[in-house]
Amino acid sequence: MFEKVLLRNAGVPGSERIDVYLSRGGYQALPQALARTPAELIDMVKRSGLRGRGGAGFPSGLKWGFMPTDPAITKYVCVNTDEGEPGTFKDRQLVEQDPHQVIEGVIITSYAVGAHRAFVYIRGEFFDGMKRWVKAIADAYERGYLGRDILGSGYGLDLSVHRGAGAYICGEETAMIESLEGKRGQPRKKPPFPAQAGLFGRPTLVHNVETLCNVPHIVQRGPEWYAGIGTPKSTGPKIFCVSGHVNRPGNYELPLGAPLREIIFEHAGGVRGGRAIKAVIPGGSSTPMLTPDQLDTPMDFESLAQAGSMLGTGAVIVIGEGTCMVDVTRRIARFFAHESCGYCAPCRVGTRRLAETLERVETGQGRPGDLDLLAGLCEGIQGRTFCPLGDAAAAPVRRSLELFRGEFEAHIRSAC
Amino acid sequence: MSPTRQVQDPAKRAMLLTALYIAQEQYGHLSEEAIQRVSARLGLSPTEVLSTASFYTLYNRQPSARYRIQVCAGLSCHLCDGAESLERQVRQKLGLAEGQDRTKDGRFSVETVECLAACDTAPNLRINDELFARLSPEATDALLDRLMKE
Ligand SMILES: Cc1cc2nc3c(=O)[nH]c(=O)nc-3n(C[C@H](O)[C@H](O)[C@H](O)COP(=O)(O)O)c2cc1C
Numbered sequence: 001m002f003e004k005v006l007l008r009n010a011g012v013p014g015s016e017r018i019d020v021y022l023s024r025g026g027y028q029a030l031p032q033a034l035a036r037t038p039a040e041l042i043d044m045v046k047r048s049g050l051r052g053r054g055g056a057g058f059p060s061g062l063k064w065g066f067m068p069t070d071p072a073i074t075k076y077v078c079v080n081t082d083e084g085e086p087g088t089f090k091d092r093q094l095v096e097q098d099p100h101q102v103i104e105g106v107i108i109t110s111y112a113v114g115a116h117r118a119f120v121y122i123r124g125e126f127f128d129g130m131k132r133w134v135k136a137i138a139d140a141y142e143r144g145y146l147g148r149d150i151l152g153s154g155y156g157l158d159l160s161v162h163r164g165a166g167a168y169i170c171g172e173e174t175a176m177i178e179s180l181e182g183k184r185g186q187p188r189k190k191p192p193f194p195a196q197a198g199l200f201g202r203p204t205l206v207h208n209v210e211t212l213c214n215v216p217h218i219v220q221r222g223p224e225w226y227a228g229i230g231t232p233k234s235t236g237p238k239i240f241c242v243s244g245h246v247n248r249p250g251n252y253e254l255p256l257g258a259p260l261r262e263i264i265f266e267h268a269g270g271v272r273g274g275r276a277i278k279a280v281i282p283g284g285s286s287t288p289m290l291t292p293d294q295l296d297t298p299m300d301f302e303s304l305a306q307a308g309s310m311l312g313t314g315a316v317i318v319i320g321e322g323t324c325m326v327d328v329t330r331r332i333a334r335f336f337a338h339e340s341c342g343y344c345a346p347c348r349v350g351t352r353r354l355a356e357t358l359e360r361v362e363t364g365q366g367r368p369g370d371l372d373l374l375a376g377l378c379e380g381i382q383g384r385t386f387c388p389l390g391d392a393a394a395a396p397v398r399r400s401l402e403l404f405r406g407e408f409e410a411h412i413r414s415a416c
Numbered sequence: 417m418s419p420t421r422q423v424q425d426p427a428k429r430a431m432l433l434t435a436l437y438i439a440q441e442q443y444g445h446l447s448e449e450a451i452q453r454v455s456a457r458l459g460l461s462p463t464e465v466l467s468t469a470s471f472y473t474l475y476n477r478q479p480s481a482r483y484r485i486q487v488c489a490g491l492s493c494h495l496c497d498g499a500e501s502l503e504r505q506v507r508q509k510l511g512l513a514e515g516q517d518r519t520k521d522g523r524f525s526v527e528t529v530e531c532l533a534a535c536d537t538a539p540n541l542r543i544n545d546e547l548f549a550r551l552s553p554e555a556t557d558a559l560l561d562r563l564m565k566e
């Protein structure tokens with residue numbers, strides 16, 4: 001059986017407390033990291049194959065390497081705790097149950113890229129997570145893991161936490177930076193990328209909470225050990241958030257590449273009521289659905305791309321037989337219409353019209369041309385919006401229309 | 417943009433979201449006066465402050481009900497008999513007519529929100545700062561009964 005890495009402390013009584021973290025071997029990677037040079041650490045992370053867990057899967061070591069090495073340049077690290085992708089609930093668990101694991105990852109990462117200031121951006125709705133962050137940071141300062149001259153190494157880091165205020169788009173890294181600067185969370189044009197000019201115009205490294213949690217383990221157990229988990233291109237452990245029509249919804253940590261079928265049936269206890277599966281959303285609501293014949297797909301970045309979807313955040317939403325797919329698709333579209341920041345017209349207007357049209361079809365008011373209209377709207381959104389939110393909205397609708405066209409047509413004749 | 421536009425201090429500007437939270441707590445909601453106070457303290461125009469505040473859903477321009485009920489309308493909650501059916505049950509129980517989102521006595525308000533990142537305990541709703549999970553119709557009934565008696 002796979003031995004948990006990221007969730008090894010979760011569920012242990014008091015796992016959020018610094019003493020419990022220390023008693024379970026926490027903060028032991030930090031002195032090892034501080035004894036190395038930043039260049040060595042960047043190389044280790046590159047060799048580990050670690051890729052971002054925030055949705056895009058970008059190689060982390062490469063991203064660290066983009067940060068300027070000149071010590072005279074002020075640099076920042078940002079911790080993305082905005083977790084808003086529907087179906088995703090892993091970062092919240094990591095922060096609530098093991099905040100020091102994240103902090104240890106932040107310190108090592110900041111040291112590796114030469115940042116002396118790091119910022120946590122947390123979703124405004126995470127009241128408990130906010131409290132955990134504040135307490136954990138205070139304790140880390142008190143024990144000398146944060147602040148000036150960490151563990152006598154001469155390296156210093158300050159860490160503070162900042163609350164978002166309810167906007168999904170602020171999970172996108174440049175929108176998050178705008179929000180941290182006290183502005184409306186509208187994404188910035190790229191380039192320049194945050195590694196060139198991010199927060200307050202300084203080079204900035206943004207990472208997802210789960211990504212950062214991997215870092216101490218890579219330092220402590222070595223990149224070769226890490227790269228041995230998962231598949232050659234998708235290495236390491238991954239937390240899969242399973243929800244929907246399953247018997248045991250929850251977070252399951254498994255090696256990348258674990259088959260979808262195993263995740264649903266062995267770990268999440270199979271489908272409620274013994275129903276058949278109608279469709280599965282593999283990586284959060286912005287990833288196109290898979291069908292029951294695709295259940296053997298290994299859950300890694302490459303295999304899911306090949307299957308016409310994405311690993312996304314690893315949020316598996318299981319949809320049982322008997323579910324109205326028009327209703328499901330409408331629900332997804334409504335989310336994006338609600339969360340479009342309104343900056344660019346293809347997204348602002350397109351997501352809204354998608355939602356309206358689906359609403360109409362769902363309630364039995366569909367018109368004969370509506371399916372072509374929906375397809376045309378997807379076409380008009382995909383690849384034409386300022387940030388990736390538009391694609392995230394259009395891709396699942398498009399797939400759903402392809403897979404369940406008959407159901408949509410029947411709905412236009414009469415609602416279910 | 418007006419020619420007299422002030423040069424902003426980025427560190428002060430970065431305090432805006434936090435300042436809005438503090439003002440909201442002190443005034444109960446972001447009243448005209450609250451916005452004025454924040455803009456004076458941070459050296460930003462009231463329009464600028466409002467423009468930022470209006471981007472985010474957690475800032476309220478109106479006073480909140482004593483019990484602000486937010487039903488998760490996310491897909492996972494929807495699949496677990498939450499979302500619309502839960503909202504319907506809550507509204508019925510509180511005697512809210514269609515289009516009405518606050519009880520006459522002003523004690524309860526009902527709205528839907530997007531995924532609360534708690535899909536493993538669906539269906540969920542939130543009342544003020546507290547999450548209520550795994551809500552069966554019976555549990556929802558009991559919860560509301562308790563609050564309505566208070
Ligand atoms: C619309 C949108 C929303 C996003 N939301 C999140 C989020 O809530 N949390 C997150 O970590 N990344 C989110 N991302 C991805 C971030 O932009 C960024 O890629 C990520 O934080 C980088 O960290 P990683 O390399 O560790 O994955 C979002 C991206 C987009 C386009």
Ligand code: FES
Binds near residue numbers: 491493532534
């Ligand atoms: S869908 Fe309700 S918590 Fe995620």
